[in-house]
Amino acid sequence: MKFLIAIGSKEYSEPTLRLGMRVAKAFNAAVTIVYVGEKISAFSTSGVHLAQENLKNWELDRQGVDVLAWAFKYLEDNGYLSTGSAGEGFNIGRLVQTDEDRCEVFLEGNHTQEVRLILRNGDIIEQLRDEVNKRAFDITIIGASNKRSMAHDLIQYIDSSIFVVKNYQPDGQYKMLLAVNDAPNTRKAVKYGARVAQAFDLYTTAVTVSSTTDFRENYKKASAWADKFLRRSGIENEIRLEHGRFMEIMSTIAGDNHIIVMGSSTKSPLAKFFTGSKPLKVMKHCKCPVLIVKE
Amino acid sequence: MLGFSHSFLSNFLFWVTRKRWLIFTFVISLLLFYIPSPTTLTPEGHRTLIIVVIALILIIGEVIPLPAVAILILILEVIFGIDTPNGVAASFMSDAVFFIMGSLMLAVAIVSQGLDKRLALGIIRMTGNRTWRIVFGFVAVSAILSSFIGEHTVAAMMLPVALTLVRNTSEDKAIVHTLAKLLLFSIAYGCAIGSIGTPSGGGRNVIMIGYISEFGLGNISYLDWIKYAYPMLLIEIPIAVLILWVTFRPEQTILDSAVRKLKVNVAKSGKMNGNQIMAIFVFVGVFFGWVFLSPYLGLGIIALIGVFLYLSFGLIEWKDINRNTNWGVIILFGAAISLGMQMKETGAAEWVASQALTGMGNIVEDIGIQRWFISVFLTGILTNFLSNAATVAVLGPIILDMGGNPVILCLTTSIASAFAYLTIVASPTCMIIHSSGLVKSNDYLKAGWKLFIMSMAVLFLVSYLYWPLLS
Structure with a gap:
């Protein structure tokens, strides 16, 4: 690499x-x-x-x-x-x-x-x-x-x-926050996150956020896959299924002591250019290091 | 979307965002093209002004390479029917372009001789180790030298002297950051002040001399220019020192050990060698050529004679000149002068001048003040965002079409174009000191606005009190 x-x-x-x-x-x-x-x-x-x-x-x-x-x-x-x-x-x-x-x-x-x-x-x-x-x-x-x-x-x-x-404190006690959904980049993001978590020995939270209380089947599958992958990699983790506004939930969980890892948006470049994307909002508003994983 | 891949769309959006000024230029030029010509303006003049607008936006935005802007100007002059291909080609090359080309080459030749160490020693011997005296020495030497050999040559030679003094004072940037700013701005502002002193101080001076001569408005010799402009240069030196000292007052009022280390450093270079003596000799010859022979040979040809001598005496290699000469700028100035000529020929310059004076007439009635404001204030502001030579190339024909004494307007415009104190892009010297990494963009405004206002005031006083005594 x-x-x-x-x-x-x-x-x-x-x-x-x-x-x-x-x-x-x-x-x-x-x-x-x-x-x-x-x-x-x-x-x-x-x-x-x-x-x-x-x-x-x-x-x-x-x-x-x-x-x-x-x-x-x-x-x-x-x-x-x-x-x-x-x-x-x-x-x-x-x-x-x-x-x-x-x-x-x-x-x-x-x-x-x-x-x-x-x-x-x-x-x-x-x-x-x-x-x-x-x-x-x-x-x-x-x-x-x-x-x-x-x-x-x-x-x-x-x-x-x-x-x-962003706001990285070399002596800080960090955890990892993985954003998991059914997008194709998620698996790569989880793999990257797992590698970093292993190297830094980070406790990992894999969160799946749905805008409604009703979780899509694909979200549940993605969350289960992430849990399985992290456990197999020997990473201490918790899986969370949250509903509400993505940005607010990520920001609340992450605080300033997490390293956020998430996949890039699958929207077209034109749509991203005019309306932005979730990774962009996370990057702008969260107060901790953020890794956006692209295909 | 529409069958385009994400990669294509991403590349397209990147191009659009980076070239937004180019797209804006295209749209604005289309709009201007289809607006009916004002009744007092010829269709050729209307199209010439469209090219001026295009060129200004592209030069300020730097969205395409400068030679591309130059080529576009030449192409549009022909396509818009402003002149024939031969006419455009003829207006492209002039003595002013030869001078700019020659002075850029001379700069490379002079800097490569290593004369800067002699210069450093000379300054230190003259000033001693008190900081304010060193600053005075920097401003004065930069000003006097750049009045003869061009700003960026002097800045390139003086930069290491200043940085060595700063480094010798302390390696800790936090301790010496004010001192660094003080010394670096002494160079940049000294060079800017100096560039007004003689026609060879800057390409823009030669462009204006070329315009008044080409337009049949008069002639101004090398010595006449000195008589008009040099007193202002001398008045500005202590003013600049004072402004810089007040703005960037350093903690170190004496640079004792730094000066001693500098002397040791310079002493290592030994005695002046034959090439250095020859280089000075050739330049002195060029200077006397400018003073006594320029009415017959032109300033540009004499500069080129100097380059020829440097090359033929083996004082510089062609590959060094080729590598360090900004050919793009030379081509652009050629095209800008050509555009200036077309502005005059098509009546576009006269039309803009009359519009400007009419507009100004609503604010002040005195025609003299109107002319002064346009030639000085407008030039002074524009030169901080555009290259000063490009500013003069475009504004020169307009200002000379405002009526009044063309020699005075020529001088005020050229001098005001040296008030490039406010931004990094204002002049190569500002960019050179910025490239040291020790000055920030807002530092230019801190001292620059004071010097800008003072320079305008000095120019006003000199033009109203001193110049009438000469004519």
């Missing part, structure tokens, strides 16, 4: 990197850590490139290199790099320009298969989408953003599962 972890700064991205790497380790995934710098106006590209080239003569790093160096240090300190990669240290000379606005450092992972550090510039959604499309990532992990359209754009346009690390 391939995971993409987007980081923004040393100050705010530590929880994202920490949780992202732990999840990647659980899946034994290859990891790419990407820093996306701000878009450079087309009028200024040559001026900025000229200034950046000149910085090298003064042994100064361009913006973002310090963030990658910090990420490297984190990986090194936490044993995510092989002895060979860690021993060499972070060296700006290893940053290879692969595209006009993309540089990368290739490293060998310890627990994970491989680790890449990437520096890009531009609109974050465009850059993440391009990276995901080119290298077919399974999960994109990113911190929560204050930008209103960010959650929408991530779900709508990034063709991978999305894990938004």
